[in-house]
Amino acid sequence: MSENTHSDTKMVQPELKRLSDMLLELDDMLVSCMRCGFCMAVCPVFGVTMQEADVTRGKISLLENLARHMINDPEAVNEKLNRCLLCGSCQIACPSGVKVMDIFLRARSIVTGYMGLSPVKKLIFRSLLVRPGLFDSLIGMSAMFQGLFLKKTSDVVGTSCAPLLSPLIGNRHFPSLPKRSFTSRMPSRDSAPGKSGIKVAFFPGCVSDKLFAHVAEAAIKVLELHGVGVFMPPNQSCCGIPALASGDRQSYDKLVRNNLKLFGDGSFDYLITPCATCTSTIKEFWPKLMEDYTSGEKEQITALQGKAMDLVAFLVDVLKVDLPQTGDGGKRVTYHDSCHLKKSLKVTEQPRQVLKGLPGYTFVEMAEADRCCGSGGSFTLNHFDLSTQIGQRKRNNIVAVKPDVVAAACPACMLQLMDMLSRNQDDIPVRHVVELYLEAVESGRASG
Numbered sequence: 001m002s003e004n005t006h007s008d009t010k011m012v013q014p015e016l017k018r019l020s021d022m023l024l025e026l027d028d029m030l031v032s033c034m035r036c037g038f039c040m041a042v043c044p045v046f047g048v049t050m051q052e053a054d055v056t057r058g059k060i061s062l063l064e065n066l067a068r069h070m071i072n073d074p075e076a077v078n079e080k081l082n083r084c085l086l087c088g089s090c091q092i093a094c095p096s097g098v099k100v101m102d103i104f105l106r107a108r109s110i111v112t113g114y115m116g117l118s119p120v121k122k123l124i125f126r127s128l129l130v131r132p133g134l135f136d137s138l139i140g141m142s143a144m145f146q147g148l149f150l151k152k153t154s155d156v157v158g159t160s161c162a163p164l165l166s167p168l169i170g171n172r173h174f175p176s177l178p179k180r181s182f183t184s185r186m187p188s189r190d191s192a193p194g195k196s197g198i199k200v201a202f203f204p205g206c207v208s209d210k211l212f213a214h215v216a217e218a219a220i221k222v223l224e225l226h227g228v229g230v231f232m233p234p235n236q237s238c239c240g241i242p243a244l245a246s247g248d249r250q251s252y253d254k255l256v257r258n259n260l261k262l263f264g265d266g267s268f269d270y271l272i273t274p275c276a277t278c279t280s281t282i283k284e285f286w287p288k289l290m291e292d293y294t295s296g297e298k299e300q301i302t303a304l305q306g307k308a309m310d311l312v313a314f315l316v317d318v319l320k321v322d323l324p325q326t327g328d329g330g331k332r333v334t335y336h337d338s339c340h341l342k343k344s345l346k347v348t349e350q351p352r353q354v355l356k357g358l359p360g361y362t363f364v365e366m367a368e369a370d371r372c373c374g375s376g377g378s379f380t381l382n383h384f385d386l387s388t389q390i391g392q393r394k395r396n397n398i399v400a401v402k403p404d405v406v407a408a409a410c411p412a413c414m415l416q417l418m419d420m421l422s423r424n425q426d427d428i429p430v431r432h433v434v435e436l437y438l439e440a441v442e443s444g445r446a447s448g
Contacts, residue, residue: 023067026106033060033098039090044372044390045083054083056090056100063107074115081108083383085376085390086245087339102288105244112247125243125251130258132235136181139210143177150176156427157418170384173422174415175211182213186220188234194227196319201268201307202232203259203282205239205275207411215411215432219274219311222438226319233262239278244285245377256286257297264300270318271304274311274434276341276410277377282308284344310341312409312433316350323357323440331404333361333436336394336417337370338410351409351433358440364401368393375416387416395420398428409433 039056040046046055053059062069062080069077084104091100117125128135150160159173182204193199200223204216223230237258243251263271273279286301293301315321333355341347348370356363374380374390394417398406406421406428408414417430 023110026063026066026103026110029099029103029106030060030064032096033057034096036095038093038095039100042089042093044085044087044089044374045386047393048386048389053080056094056098059084059104059107060098063103066107066110070111070114074111078111078115081111082379083386085339085372085374085379087372087376088343089339089372092343101284105247105285105289108245108247109249110247113249117246117248121246121248125246125248129238129243130251130254132237132258136184136210139177139181140184143179146177154422154425154427156429157422158429159418159422169381171423172380172384173419175418177211178213180213182209182216183234183236185213185217186232189220189230189232191224191229191231193229194224196227198227198270198318199229199231199268200270200272200314201263202230203236203239203263203271203273203275203278204232205273205278205411206242207415208274212411212414212432215274215435218432218435218438219272222315222434222441223272225441226315226321228319229268231268236262239281241277241281241285242377244281244289249289252289253292256301257293260297260300260304263304264297266300266303266307269307270314271308272311272314273308274409274411274432276310276338276345276347277412279308279310280340280344310345310347310350310409312354312437313345313347313350315434315437316353321354321437323354323437324359329358329360329362331361332364332402333358333405333407334364334366334398334401334403335369335433336366336373336398336406336408336413338408338413339370339372341409342370347409351407354433354437355407358436359443361405361436364403366397366401366403368397371397373413373416373420375412377412380416388420391416391420392424395424395426399424399426403428405436406430407433407436 035057037057043055059080086101086104088101149162149164151163153159153161153173158175160176161171161173208216220230237255240252240255243255283305287305290298290301335351335355337348372390373394374387380387406417408417409432414430421428
């Protein structure tokens with residue numbers, strides 16, 4: 001054996017050992033699946049394709065021989081594993097309590113560890129996402145020149161399309177980038193508690209920061225109107241879920257550690273986000289995937305897990321905000337349950353409590369309010385047609401109740417709802433619950 005070959009082998013051995021250990025851990029997690037098929041009734045992807053490989057028990061069958069399948073056809077394994085929204089519907093419905101989300105995320109890490117990241121994902125995750133300053137600068141540059149590519153599609157929904165980019169993104173309708181991201185307008189904040197006596201750390205999340213800056217601004221305004229002190233450190237990183245969902249533990253760990261440096265001292269009462277996905281990532285996945293972290297980092301993650309809270313849940317459960325439950329307004333508002341908010345965080349009634357008290361609105365419940373909208377982060381990019389078919393069912397349920405506004409509490413879901421409504425030429429705006437609540441506060445009809 002040559003010296004170079006021996007050196008390469010030594011470099012590969014630790015990674016092979018890690019993959020072997022992860023495969024053994026995965027085997028231990030798979031044994032509780034009884035193949036009962038309860039997951040079939042709730043899986044949005046299976047609801048469209050009716051293919052066994054697209055439902056949880058089909059994927060688990062694949063994973064039982066993952067090592068052999070990876071060697072024979074790693075691309076096919078990767079494709080099948082990624083035909084999943086990670087919505088958690090199957091996990092909630094599973095009578096055996098199979099930890100489906102944990103299984104799929106670990107499986108994706110194994111496959112990515114074996115295959116490596118694609119050049120595009122490597123560029124996004126390891127060169128861009130882990131560098132908040134560079135990421136923000138690139139978004140700022142894109143905002144300056146987006147007018148060259150965008151064509152307005154709906155003034156009411158607030159969407160545009162990009163015909164020149166359709167080979168890459170499809171016929172997707174989306175909001176234009178704000179001239180400046182939220183963190184560019186407000187790089188940091190550290191205000192003292194007011195009448196509430198409470199201080200929170202604020203984590204806007206990437207989508208609120210880059211696309212829905214007005215949502216993050218509404219959140220800050222609501223918090224401070226209720227006398228809540230706000231700590232928001234500069235240079236926050238992504239929560240890590242895009243990298244984790246793609247199996248890139250290297251970038252995920254770097255993003256988590258970057259945020260621990262900013263929030264780890266815990267000099268606040270709660271860690272608040274307006275994004276259900278970010279909150280569930282901090283509360284659910286950070287603690288489950290810290291086996292390689294230092295004892296100090298583990299302590300920080302455990303503390304943040306206990307403090308992380310959805311913004312709307314914080315308003316209702318902690319601040320006890322109150323709106324008159326009139327329910328007889330002239331406008332109709334309906335609500336979409338984001339998967340991570342309801343299935344992971346168990347937040348369902350708090351947004352409805354706020355919406356039912358909005359002055360001038362009547363709350364109307366849509367059918368299948370908690371069924372996935374079809375976004376799933378990168379799922380909508382990799383499986384645009386499937387995402388559209390799932391989203392169409394959600395759009396139909398929205399339109400059926402004839403709302404003037406549809407509310408949600410997850411920016412990723414808001415993107416999907418806007419896309420589907422705009423492409424169907426439905427003039428129904430999509431608003432975050434906190435935006436509508438702020439309007440009520442400013443009208444003088446709310447108290448805390």
